[in-house]
Amino acid sequence: MAFSSFKKVFSLLSLAALAVLHSSFEVVSLSVNDESEANALLNWKASLQNETLSPLPSWTLFHNNATNSSINQNTSSIPCKWFGISCNHAGSVIRLNVTNSGLKGTLHEFPYSSLSNLAYVDLSMNELFGAVPIEISHLSKLIYLDLSFNNLSGEIPPQIGLLANLEVLHLGENQFNGSIPQDIGQLKSLNELSLFTNHLHGCIPPSLGNLSSLTDLYLNDNFFSCSIPVSLGNLSNLAYLYLHNNQLSGFIPPKIGNLSNLVEFTMHNNSLTGPIPSTIGKMEKLTLLYMHENQLSGSVPSEIGNLKSLILLSLSSNNLSGSIPTSLGALSNLTRLLMYNNQLSGTIPKDLGNLKSMNELDLSYNQLNGTIPNSLGKLSDLEYLSLRENQLFGLIPQEIGNLMKLTTLQLGTNHFTSILPENLCQSGSLQYFGVENNHLSGPIPKTLRNCTSLIRVRLERNQLFGNISEDFGVYKNLQYMGLSYNKFYGEISHNWRRCPQLTTLNIAGNNITGGIPLEIGDLVQLQSLDLSFNRLVGELPKEFGKLTSLTKVDIEWQ
Template identity: 50%
Template structure:
């Protein structure tokens, strides 16, 4: 044998002995566990034959030396072949848990024996299984006390002992189960005081209902910040509800009914925004109901309980962004102390209650629902109202009758509804208005000058209505105004029958009616409008989309500038940069390259428009030729609209003057 072969031979021998001894140990452990389960089986009864047929050892004459129980019903093993799970849930097993030799399965992590007929006391030996993660002994006939040794199961995450006949108190040692996530002890007969449970920081679900627990609710329970469900109803708890429960921000269920609690409900309870189910009935509670109830951004569904209308001291009700449906209860008329009512982004339909009878309502939102009614008449005289949002419904009503006398209004949005009528003179006299007022409905007539008194107004959107007339001169005093949106609203074609210049130029007969004196008058009219916007307003208004589509003609052939949808106010203390806007072929090169907005943007567009009025069509590439050729070398015939007779000398002079300015 060579020098290399001797070490290899020795290594092989050691490896063989190691593997052989490991196999013997595994086999020995499996034998012990199998025998222990068979001993237990001998003392159990089951209507289910699966236990009897699978829990058997192989025959002696089979030649098999493997007595592993890993393939038995309800038994699971790890890779080493030792038992880690025992699950005979709902198997109609009848017997005592004392028959299980738990100490022979030290690796057990899961014991699931629920919904059977086990009786007797909880064997303390279970508590010696330090690797236990999950224990479910619920719905059996176990009796006696919960073993004090329960505190040894430091890896335990789930403990279910409910629906048994256990008695005595909850062991204080249970507070040592720091890994516990779910604890269910509703056994009907547990008594004594509640313990602090302050070390159970991972606990998410605690079920203690239906017992005879007494004493105070420990204030330290407010430290269990991961709690999602807390059931303590049906006991004999006394004292007040700890205000510290308001720290449980993840709580969705809080049931404390059928106790003997006294005192008032802490205001902090009303701040639990995740709460879905809250029950306090059948106690000795006194005092006022929380004045704030925050239930926003949950998946709550169905109708609002009419009983909420009984909370007559309620000041804040926030149901924002749920899935609530049906009508808003008429009983809400009783909530005369409401300061904030937030019902937006749900699926409500039907009528709105008379919600402002208490004259305290400050913040009211019902936007993005399916409401089809008129607005509450009381809102008209609700002097306290500061924010009101109704957008995205199908509300109807005369806007003159429903709104306009709310002196403290800061934010109003009525857009995307079916309001009609005209603004009254009172509209816009909102001295504190600082945000925006949006109205996109079927509002007619002119814009009331009163809007000019809302000097703090930042955004005004009156687009997509049927307003006519001029922009009030008082708008020049709105020095805080950032957005003025009048798109598709002023001077619409229904009132200016001749339509836009672009429409007229596309129809030969109508274009011929637009003779040279009328065309000169149109150019003067647009120039006058731009002069007013650029020079006469306190803050210059740049239209940014002067084109033949946005100049409309009335019956007297007077020109009106329309569609201020992308207009911009020029602020003296601002750089006035903007994204690209306007109509291709009319946009000033300096805006296209620098994105800086000045009055010159409109002046360039006006020059293009003036040439278009003269030619009867967009000048196109003719603009480029103006930059390279002398005006005296351009034949006038090339410039003029050939559908008209030649102009008079006076008109020719004006045309030549326009050509000079266009350079």
């Protein structure tokens, strides 16, 4: 009985001792693991260049010969409490975020093999340089990798395609060259791929079409050539597709219309040809569509009118022809419509007057004819309107004067007739006003005379008339005034001296009489002065000697 009790007590004591011993082994093991990862990180830190202050000052090891408890306390905080480091419950590093920390150096000494649990790495906005080593593939648990906004160079290692858990890959704003590795198409969990602003070239690999989870794809500002891969039409979750500022050519694949979740799509400044596919009308979540500065041809598809969420639409600087679809009038959220520098013809649809959110409308440099629809006067938020270099005719609608937020109105080089609207600049917001090269006649509206906000005015080559010394006021911000080849008369006003920003004053080809006022010498910013083909008399004032910025002057005397 006593022996049995002794055995039981001995067994309990033995179990307790084993438990304590096992626990101490766990602590020792944890401490060794922590110190191994810490030393590996410190080795990389030592390889970084520290021209002034040492980078990552909290990354240090404290050796302590005190009690076990104090050792345990120190080791549990190494490296888990270092700046930018996070650990799991076992004390292993899982997260490294040292973005914008002034780090300068390479990734060659980075402890890829020692950080087996690392899932999140953000080294963006530093001064890292050199190539990305192939050993990066050892970070097999990596979910997030951001190396953007550095000076990294060389080719993107194909071994990145082995990071099967990767969801985010940001390599933008570096100096990577070569092509995109086909292997990136193996990253089936990838949500975001950002390679913008590098020196990448070659074709966009069709394998990117395998990235079925992708929501963000940024390939802009590189040197990619070839055509847009048809396979990109498979990316049904894609919300942001940026392809602009490359050298892409060929047709836009109609299959791109399958991207029904796309919110922003940019492909401007490439060499794309052929028509705009009508399937783009299926992208009903699209808010931004930039296709300008390509060589696209054919008509503007009416299906674009289905994009009810569209806010920004730019089709300028292409070879588009045909008429402007009336369906664009249904885009009630549109704030910016740019279609300038094409070969568009026909009339301006009155339906554009329904675009109540519009603040920028540019249809210039086309072959549009007919009159300006009165309905444009309903665009109460419009700030910029340019219809110059077309074949428009008739009156400039009085309703244009109702646009109280208008800062820019460019109607030059058309066939407009009759008088200027009487209510121009009644809000006092107009800054840039051009009606040059038309057939306008009549006086200058009083609202324009009092429009002190004016910066640049072009009225030349019309048949406008009036006393030039009375019809124009004082404009403190005025830089350019073009009045040449009209029917203005009278003497040059002394008020021009009160336009201190004036750099160009052109009044050639009118019926200006009298002499040149001495006050012209106060226009110290003046660079160009044309008073030729008038009826001026007298001598050139000596005050002209103060016009040290003057590079062009043309004056003829009777």
